[in-house]
Every structure is written in structure tokens, then in C-alpha cells.
Amino acid sequence: MDPACSPKRRRVGDPGAVCVERPGTKFPEVMLFVRESKMGSSRRAMISALARDKGFGVADSFSTSVTHVVAERNQPKDVWSWLKNVSAKCGLEVLPEVLDISWLTDCMESGCRLPVEDRHRLKEESEEEVCTRSSSIPIYACQRKTPVNHLNRHFTDALEDLAEGAAFSESNGRALAFRRAASVLKSLPFRVARMEQLQGVPCLGKHSLGIIQELLDLGVCKEVEKIRSIEMNRVMKVFMSVWGVGLKTAARWYRDGLRSLSEVRASPSVKLTRMQQAGFEYHTDLARPVSHVEADTIAGAIRALVPNSFIAITGGFRRGKDVGHDVDLLLTHPDEGGEVGLLCKLLQYLDEQGCVMFQDYRDNTYKGTNAAGLNESKSTMDHFERCFTILRLPLCPRVTSREDDKVTGRHEVNEAATSHYTTHPKKKIPETRERAVRVDFVVCPSSQYAFALLGWTGSQQFERDLRRYASQEKAMSLSSHHLFDKQQNTFLRANTEEEIFAHLGLPYLEPSFRNA
Ligand code: UTP
Ligand code: MN
Helix, strand or coil: CCCCCCCCCCCCCCCCCCCCCCCCCCCCCCEEEECCCCCCHHHHHHHHHHHHHCCCEECCCCCCCCCEEEECCCCHHHHHHHHHHHHHHHCCCCCCEEEEHHHHHHHHHHCCCCCCCHHHECCCCCHHHHHHHHHCCCCCHHHCCECCCCCCHHHHHHHHHHHHHHHHCCCHHHHHHHHHHHHHHHCCCCCCCCHHHHCCCCCCCHHHHHHHHHHHHHCCCHHHHHHHHCHHHHHHHHHHCCCCCCHHHHHHHHHCCCCCHHHHHHCCCCCCCHHHHHHHHCHHHHHCCEEHHHHHHHHHHHHHHCCCCEEEECHHHHCCCCEECCEEEEEECCCCCCCCCHHHHHHHHHHHCCCEEEEEEECCCCCCCCHHHHHHCCCCCCCCEEEEEEEEEECCCCCCCHHHHHHHCHHHHHHHHHHHHHCCCCCCCCCCCEEEEEEEEEECCHHHHHHHHHHHHCCHHHHHHHHHHHHHHHCEEECCCCEEECCCCEEECCCCHHHHHHHCCCCCCCHHHECC
């Protein structure tokens, strides 16, 4: 009974729902599918005919256009296992409502489309199962698996926009609460379709639950739409899209009456930092996402320049993201102390080739054993030697996903770029087909490598929770430099990330699950 599937379609009232008009039906947003199982073919035909008569669209076979599945005397788990099977074959993104026939008979009796009530729904699992599963979701992001591609983007986008709006109005507590709510939804192994599924899920306050409920009921949420449309928020976002412009600067420009980037540039009272000047100059290039192929290319080229050292791509790319806003590189040397002077040499070399369009170098300020000051520091900034740069690159072919590697020839691209840096050291990169890319270099001694790697892999929310977990649950202080046990009054050594997780008594989480 698998029909040829029509294009993907979302359920009515769902995120981004597209209302497919069905001329000739009284309820164009509804497409029923009546399940034959237990009902028999003649009763199914009769009910379908009656429903059509009352103005409902009824599909003969299941397809992605079905919005409501109706069944009689079926075990919920049977219907759900059938539904998951057929919708997977169709590539259906959001599952339809699964209802007992009583909803349809009620509708037909009253002659209108009645709202779906809880009692009509055939639930995917018992309340008890939901509670057991939900209450097992831990409160810290570092205890949850959060993949890059999660199932609740519609809700998390909304909550993150609210978090951003709260941050813009300096309500940091509220911003954090929305971020935590979004983060826990990202870790759920199921798409939220009903509020009962969220019973016992931690980090969801009343406010966030209300937002989710409205999104489930209406597909949109008034408060979220309002936050998105507030002029200050929109303008702040534009200002903060310039590299080097943070919340405080953006708010100041807004308070000064500036409303666009051209107004900022034209304003005689605005004094830009060096970083902001570069941010404006290369704004178009830097706004373009960096692909993982470009990141690999850069890392490959840099590795070829400092062959005895070790260079890791960290940040979002290490977590499996396909695109990022920059490339984060962590440099170290197998011998403790061998890393000293490495970055300066590397930068000088790149500069000689005309590859460095901007650099902001900061020397190492780590004071070694003076743990107390670092431990109590609220700042996530570490003290490594680093350089924020904008590098000029040969433009890579546009690549949108890892699948495309085969097509574009990832290795070819890598080799081409590497040889460009290495075999023509004095040759400037030609002006055509080039772009500016943000590259951050961080240098650490090998004894701190595991901590630096963990710290620079992110995500920010994951790191935040990992440090909170260390401090609140283990009386330890974690930074990108070290792990300090406050009870034992000692530093705990680690050569690998696995060892750090083990010190904290946490199961190891692969980078690809740290996208909290
Ligand atoms: P990014 O801001 O580059 O984040 O910092 P990202 O996750 O890679 O995002 P995209 O893909 O570029 O947009 C990378 C990680 O480095 C850490 C943070 O934990 C962050 O998640 N970091 C960043 C620090 O530890 N210290 C810093 O000063 C900056
Ligand atoms: Mn990054």
C-alpha cells in the first residue's frame, strides 16, 4: 500500500506549515487517511464516503499530504510502528496526528472540524513510559548527547531568538534560561509533537513551555514574532554581524541614533577599533560561511608550513558542522616548550606571502600555578598565546555538504591549496578567485593540550555546563588550561579528553555530540 509520495508537507499548525488548498473540500487544510486494519474494507469505504460527503478530503493511500490518520480499535503502538515505517519511506518530516475514529465521528456529527483533544489521540507511548524516559534526561548539557542535526529546530530557533532578544535588553538570566531550554530540546531523540512528551524534561521553565505549546498549537508564537520584529533587535543583529562589534558597542550605536552600517561608517563620532575596521572592510566575505572543505584546506596548508608541530581544527568543524563563521586552529608541539615562537614564525611566513589581511596578536598571559585567580574567573577567555587573523585564501569551489566531497574532489582542493602555500613561497596569491576568511590561532604547551582542545571545541553551551558541572557536582575547577581539584588541592593531569571526562566521572562524549 505504499503510494508514490508527493512532495514533503508539514502538518497543519506545525512549524512552517504550508496550507495546501484542496478545492472542493470544506476543510482544505485537512487530509484524512482512514486505516483499514481492524475496520475492514467495506466499513472503511463507508466512513471515507461519509467523511467526503461532510467536506473532508480523504486519501485512498498514505502519502506525505496526509494530515490526520484515523483508526478504529487499533493498538496505538501498532499504528505508530506502521506510521513510522510508511513515513520513513516517504521522507515525511513531521508526522500527522494519529486519532481514534471518535474524533471523526464527532466532527461528522457536528458538521465541522472539531479541535483535536487529548482523548482523541492514540499516544505513541504510555504516559508512564514518557515520564520514565523524560526524567532520565540529565540537567547538564555535558551529560547529554547533542548532535549537529537535531529534531526540534523550529522550537530551538524560536527559543534562541528569545534568548538573543533578552540579551539585547540585558536580561542575562532570562537569556540563559531560554538558551538552556533550547539546548535540552536539541538533545531529545524525538520530535516534540505533544506537550506530554515534555513531562519531566529538565530546564524547561513555564515561559519556555508556553512558547512551545503555542508553536505546537498555532505553528507560530506571537512573542517570538514580536521579538523578531522589534527594530532595536534587528539593528543590533546587523551591527553585531560586523567582526569586533559586541553587544555593548552595538547598543551604544543604537542609543546614538544609528540604524544601519552605512550610518555607522558615515558617523564622525564613531571611533572604530582596528578589528572593527577590518570587520567593516571585509564584511561581505566574512558574512559568507566557511565550508569544512575550506577549513581543511587552511589546516592542511598551515600543517605543511610547520611540519614538526601538531595542528588541530577545533570549534564547530570538530563537532561535525559543515559550515562555520571562522576556522579555529589549535597549535602545539610534542615537546613541552617546543611551541614557543611557533606562531610568530608561522605568521611571519604567511605575511611574507601576502596572506595576512589582518592580525591581532596576544601573547601568553598564563601564570601557571596561580590557579586561584583563574579558577574564580567568570570569563571564558583563556590565557594562551593567540592570534585573531583574517587570511586571504584561494577561493574553494562552493561545497554545501560532505556528500559533495566526491563531486568536488576534496583531496584535489587540499593539495592545490597546500602547494600554493608551499611550492611558491614568494608568489603572492592572485587577486582573482580569492576570499577573506577569519582564522583564529591558539597555541598551547603539550601538557595543556587536552584541556585546550576540550575548551576550544565548544559548543559554548556545552562548555558552560561542563564547567558548571565540574564546579557544582565535583568541587573542581575546569578551564582550557587545567582541571583543579579543590578538595584535594591538586591539579589533575590529562593527556586526552577521555581522561578529563574520567576525572569528572562523566561518560566520554564524542565531539559530534557536544552541539548543545
Ligand atoms: P567559535 O566562536 O568559533 O564557535 O568558538 P564555533 O562553535 O566554532 O562556531 P562557528 O561554527 O565558528 O560559528 C569556538 C569555541 O572556542 C571556545 C568556545 O568554547 C567556542 O565554543 N572559545 C572561544 C574559547 O574557549 N575562548 C575564546 O576566547 C573563544
Ligand atoms: Mn569557530
